[in-house]
Amino acid sequence: MSAPALRPSPTVNLETAFLGLRLENPFLLSAAPSTDDLDMARQGLDAGWAGVVLKTTSVEGTPVPLAYPMMSAMEWAGRRLVGMGNIDLISEHHIDAVEERVRILTREFPAKLIAASIMGSRKEDWQSLVWRLRDAGVHLIECSFSCPQGSMGERAGAMVAQSASATEKVAGWVKEAAEHTPVLIKITPQVADVVEIARAVKNGGADGITASNSVPALMGVDIDTFAPIPSLGGLGTYSGFTGPAIKPLTLRTVAEIARHVSIPISGNGGICTWSDAVELFAVGAQNIQICSAVMHHGFRIIDDLKSGLARYMERKGFTSVSDIVGKALPHIVDHDELPRRTLRSRIDESACLRCGVCFVACRDGGHQAIAMREDRLPVVDDERCVGCGLCPLTCPAGCIRMEIIP
Numbered sequence: 001m002s003a004p005a006l007r008p009s010p011t012v013n014l015e016t017a018f019l020g021l022r023l024e025n026p027f028l029l030s031a032a033p034s035t036d037d038l039d040m041a042r043q044g045l046d047a048g049w050a051g052v053v054l055k056t057t058s059v060e061g062t063p064v065p066l067a068y069p070m071m072s073a074m075e076w077a078g079r080r081l082v083g084m085g086n087i088d089l090i091s092e093h094h095i096d097a098v099e100e101r102v103r104i105l106t107r108e109f110p111a112k113l114i115a116a117s118i119m120g121s122r123k124e125d126w127q128s129l130v131w132r133l134r135d136a137g138v139h140l141i142e143c144s145f146s147c148p149q150g151s152m153g154e155r156a157g158a159m160v161a162q163s164a165s166a167t168e169k170v171a172g173w174v175k176e177a178a179e180h181t182p183v184l185i186k187i188t189p190q191v192a193d194v195v196e197i198a199r200a201v202k203n204g205g206a207d208g209i210t211a212s213n214s215v216p217a218l219m220g221v222d223i224d225t226f227a228p229i230p231s232l233g234g235l236g237t238y239s240g241f242t243g244p245a246i247k248p249l250t251l252r253t254v255a256e257i258a259r260h261v262s263i264p265i266s267g268n269g270g271i272c273t274w275s276d277a278v279e280l281f282a283v284g285a286q287n288i289q290i291c292s293a294v295m296h297h298g299f300r301i302i303d304d305l306k307s308g309l310a311r312y313m314e315r316k317g318f319t320s321v322s323d324i325v326g327k328a329l330p331h332i333v334d335h336d337e338l339p340r341r342t343l344r345s346r347i348d349e350s351a352c353l354r355c356g357v358c359f360v361a362c363r364d365g366g367h368q369a370i371a372m373r374e375d376r377l378p379v380v381d382d383e384r385c386v387g388c389g390l391c392p393l394t395c396p397a398g399c400i401r402m403e404i405i406p
């Protein structure tokens with residue numbers, strides 16, 4: 001993050017469109033702390049983000065009983081913030097403050113996308129939130145059907161997006177009030193069948209899906225006190241898990257929707273770099289929302305996102321972000337459609353560190369196909385090796401590859 005940002009490519013235009021709206025680049029700040037303050041939203045837009053989704057708001061009088069500390073981290077092998085946990089709620093700023101921010105930001109930043117996120121409990125609340133944002137000139141309304149404190153699901157405490165029927169019903173209320181203003185439904189990845197939820201969004205009449213919100217998680221337990229993490233005086237609760245660790249979940253969620261339901265997708269969850277973004281485009285997202293990477297590294301990551309994406313597109317000969325969207329989908333198949341090939345592990349002896357990691361992995365978690373010679377050089381037994389692919393993943397020297405046997 002300390003290297004100076006590359007200059008954007010002169011030949012590639014990052015401008016894109018979403019639900020009939022123009023985006024100067026495909027990167028948006030998602031509904032989160034970075035968009036919960038007028039000046040911070042301004043700073044993000046000034047830094048080069050194409051737009052903001054203002055943090056989820058509700059009707060006046062809705063209690064927002066925040067509890068601190070709200071943040072926690074998943075650290076692993078010395079890496080901080082591999083994932084991030086939060087027990088935040090929606091914004092403490094109600095619709096009166098947010099509609100004013102929408103008025104200000106649309107006036108000050110006419111070329112940017114100004115979206116707001118809402119959450120209600122009754123039909124009247126959802127619809128009045130929509131009407132007030134429309135009057136304020138909002139460009140796009142995102143509905144959080146996935147905030148942990150949602151109450152419109154069919155089970156007490158469940159999120160709306162954990163029920164297909166609740167999703168379809170509430171999406172219908174919102175779209176009825178929004179009329180021509182585009183509506184995105186932000187879903188949770190924590191459902192048995194995300195395709196069923198995506199279909200419900202579409203049947204409810206919403207224009208698109210944000211996939212997806214934080215993943216409900218328990219971030220840890222202090223093994224001395226047995227208090228959950230984060231601990232608030234010895235008590236804790238489930239967090240929303242975000243950041244790099246959830247990227248594979250997001251890729252799967254977006255791919256699964258894109259493979260089965262024809263609906264525009266704004267991708268969100270675990271994206272930190274331009275190449276992460278390319279992966280999410282490739283499985284069907286049309287633009288990218290980001291939160292945790294900004295909370296960790298700042299608004300300035302937009303420079304790397306834009307310049308890295310532009311250089312990649314130039315190298316690949318893509319002239320528009322839409323050229324990348326869905327490119328990986330034809331390659332994603334069900335397990336029974338996979339080719340069945342014969343593979344064997346091959347070790348480059350000249351680069352081997354003789355550390356024995358591959359030997360142990362194969363002995364205790366593979367097929368006991370690697371033997372250790374006296375001089376600690378690992379040797380593959382082709383009769384036992386099935387080509388599972390575990391050993392190259394464990395090799396610190398990167399000197400093992402899988403060979404296809406004709």
Ligand SMILES: Cc1cc2nc3c(=O)[nH]c(=O)nc-3n(C[C@H](O)[C@H](O)[C@H](O)COP(=O)(O)O)c2cc1C
Nearest residue numbers: 030031032056086088213242243269270290291292
């Ligand atoms: C502290 C915090 C607060 C958040 N608040 C909201 C919110 O009010 N509404 C919402 O829809 N998402 C909220 N999110 C979720 C983010 O918008 C985003 O969906 C999630 O963090 C996954 O993206 P990321 O991996 O880029 O962080 C919040 C996330 C964090 C970390």
